[in-house]
Amino acid sequence: MCGIFAVLSASPHDFQPSSALQTRLVNRGPDHLGRYEFAPDAKRAWALSFTSTVLALRGSKLVEQPLVDEASGEVLCWNGEAWKIGERAVSRNDGEEVLKGLTASDADPADFLRSIQGPFAFVFFSKARGRLYFGRDRLGRRSLLSCQTGDALRLSSVADEPHEGWQEVEADGFYSIEVRAGFQETMSTLIRHPWVHDEELVSGIGLFNEEVSSAPCPLTQQSHSVEQLHQHLMRSLNCRVLDVPRPPGCHVNGSRIAVLFSGGLDCTVLARLLNDIVPETHSVDLINVAFENPRIRAQQAGADLEKLYEICPDRVTGRKSFAELVSVCPGRRWRFVAVNVPYSETTSNRAEVVKLIYPHQTEMDLSIAYALYFAARGQGMAQETPTATPEPYSTTARVLLSGLGADELFGGYTRHATAFTRGGHAGLAQELKLDVSRLGKRNLGRDDRAMSHWGREVRFPFLDEELVDWAIGLPVWEKCDFENVGDETYPEAPKRVLRLLAQKLGMSEVSLEKKRAIQFGARTAKMESGKTKGTTLITA
Numbered sequence: 001m002c003g004i005f006a007v008l009s010a011s012p013h014d015f016q017p018s019s020a021l022q023t024r025l026v027n028r029g030p031d032h033l034g035r036y037e038f039a040p041d042a043k044r045a046w047a048l049s050f051t052s053t054v055l056a057l058r059g060s061k062l063v064e065q066p067l068v069d070e071a072s073g074e075v076l077c078w079n080g081e082a083w084k085i086g087e088r089a090v091s092r093n094d095g096e097e098v099l100k101g102l103t104a105s106d107a108d109p110a111d112f113l114r115s116i117q118g119p120f121a122f123v124f125f126s127k128a129r130g131r132l133y134f135g136r137d138r139l140g141r142r143s144l145l146s147c148q149t150g151d152a153l154r155l156s157s158v159a160d161e162p163h164e165g166w167q168e169v170e171a172d173g174f175y176s177i178e179v180r181a182g183f184q185e186t187m188s189t190l191i192r193h194p195w196v197h198d199e200e201l202v203s204g205i206g207l208f209n210e211e212v213s214s215a216p217c218p219l220t221q222q223s224h225s226v227e228q229l230h231q232h233l234m235r236s237l238n239c240r241v242l243d244v245p246r247p248p249g250c251h252v253n254g255s256r257i258a259v260l261f262s263g264g265l266d267c268t269v270l271a272r273l274l275n276d277i278v279p280e281t282h283s284v285d286l287i288n289v290a291f292e293n294p295r296i297r298a299q300q301a302g303a304d305l306e307k308l309y310e311i312c313p314d315r316v317t318g319r320k321s322f323a324e325l326v327s328v329c330p331g332r333r334w335r336f337v338a339v340n341v342p343y344s345e346t347t348s349n350r351a352e353v354v355k356l357i358y359p360h361q362t363e364m365d366l367s368i369a370y371a372l373y374f375a376a377r378g379q380g381m382a383q384e385t386p387t388a389t390p391e392p393y394s395t396t397a398r399v400l401l402s403g404l405g406a407d408e409l410f411g412g413y414t415r416h417a418t419a420f421t422r423g424g425h426a427g428l429a430q431e432l433k434l435d436v437s438r439l440g441k442r443n444l445g446r447d448d449r450a451m452s453h454w455g456r457e458v459r460f461p462f463l464d465e466e467l468v469d470w471a472i473g474l475p476v477w478e479k480c481d482f483e484n485v486g487d488e489t490y491p492e493a494p495k496r497v498l499r500l501l502a503q504k505l506g507m508s509e510v511s512l513e514k515k516r517a518i519q520f521g522a523r524t525a526k527m528e529s530g531k532t533k534g535t536t537l538i539t540a
């Protein structure tokens with residue numbers, strides 16, 4: 001995880017990020033802060049400045065940024081992970097590999113960028129071509145904002161202050177401009193490079209299967225799609241959890257990896273599969289967040305604050321799933337981290353969270369971001385067994401795993417059942433296709449900015465490109481089986497393929513858990529008024 005700030009301007013005073021913005025960039029990448037500049041010269045009135053911060057998670061040593069190719073003078077700010085370039089897995093520092101590919105004498109930067117699999121945002125200046133390239137990966141898993149004011153173009157992982165100039169760079173391709181003599185002339189050359197030339201491909205990855213069937217076979221544990229999902233998740237997790245370096249200052253019992261753990265289906269399956277990959281000597285933190293909600297407190301007259309945390313829906317589910325994990329995987333050191341957030345702490349951090357998530361600015365954005373922001377901080381009371389005495393703890397993990405994407409891929413939301421009721425398999429397919437295609441716009445940039453604030457990198461195993469390609473290519477009834485209801489021992493239809501996998505993995509109780517939105521499970525929604533709508537714009 002890194003922070004990026006790049007400026008194209010005719011005025012050198014635009015080059016430095018504000019002190020508040022630099023602090024946010026350093027929070028994202030606390031291991032290094034670097035700058036590189038091209039000053040105006042006799043031929044060009046423009047100048048370029050690049051600022052990068054680094055959170056070192058790849059390779060055997062810290063690689064400073066911005067990355068500069070001394071032979072060509074070309075510069076790269078890289079934020080993310082290149083798991084594969086073409087068909088080749090990347091094991092060493094990926095930023096160096098990306099710069100090497102972009103500056104190869106026979107390489108077209110556009111073709112090379114299309115060959116990268118993984119979550120990333122980047123800014124690259126090709127001096128030889130006189131072009132500035134920038135963008136986010138095809139799913140939009142990393143944040144990049146742009147702001148054009150006067151004669152300056154700014155690109156940044158986070159905004160300095162919320163104002164109308166900042167907007168998220170779309171993930172529908174990547175962009176380039178030809179740096180010319182005048183700024184306005186330069187901006188007129190902005191072009192989009194689509195990830196693929198076939199616009200029918202969802203997020204530039206694959207075709208969505210919109211096949212319709214009148215009588216599909218019910219899903220069972222023996223269904224081929226259940227085993228395929230298992231294999232895809234194992235491959236996705238392998239590159240994301242193996243070879244994670246020990247964090248600085250992490251003692252032998254400290255954790256390298258933490259799971260954002262509501263106790264629900266998606267995150268618990270990830271934790272269960274993690275157990276089959278990571279050496280048992282490595283502990284794993286399960287971070288579970290609960291909030292003091294004034295409305296709920298008013299309804300629970302006389303209840304002490306600790307009880308209010310413990311009756312939060314995600315806390316109840318989290319403790320139950322933690323107990324099942326310990327029972328099924330007794331050789332692992334699991335650490336359940338109960339993060340309790342008083343209302344006073346929520347309000348004291350409100351201004352910072354609002355700035356981090358901008359340009360997202362609705363009440364729903366804020367309530368979701370609160371949960372992610374405090375979960376990523378990872379400070380709470382920890383216990384290694386359900387009966388152990390909790391002790392104060394701050395997670396040492398720099399890699400966080402999130403189950404985001406499972407609902408969109410496998411039909412986990414109420415609206416998916418509604419779409420099936422109204423339009424059958426065709427209606428359900430259209431709703432799922434829409435959800436997958438707008439993940440980058442609705443969720444991922446916001447979530448990246450909220451969680452990376454604590455110097456941690458969130459990784460999304462369900463959003464691996466190969467897994468997504470496979471999942472959207474499945475007929476909808478092999479993912480969520482709304483035609484076959486079953487009984488109380490048979491997993492419900494939403495995300496049934498994942499529920500059946502949970503059963504195969506020995507997680508029978510987890511397989512029956514119902515979907516609950518994070519803002520309601522952690523009780524960050526409607527803190528002041530039960531009448532507040534999620535679409536209401538927040539005030540500063």
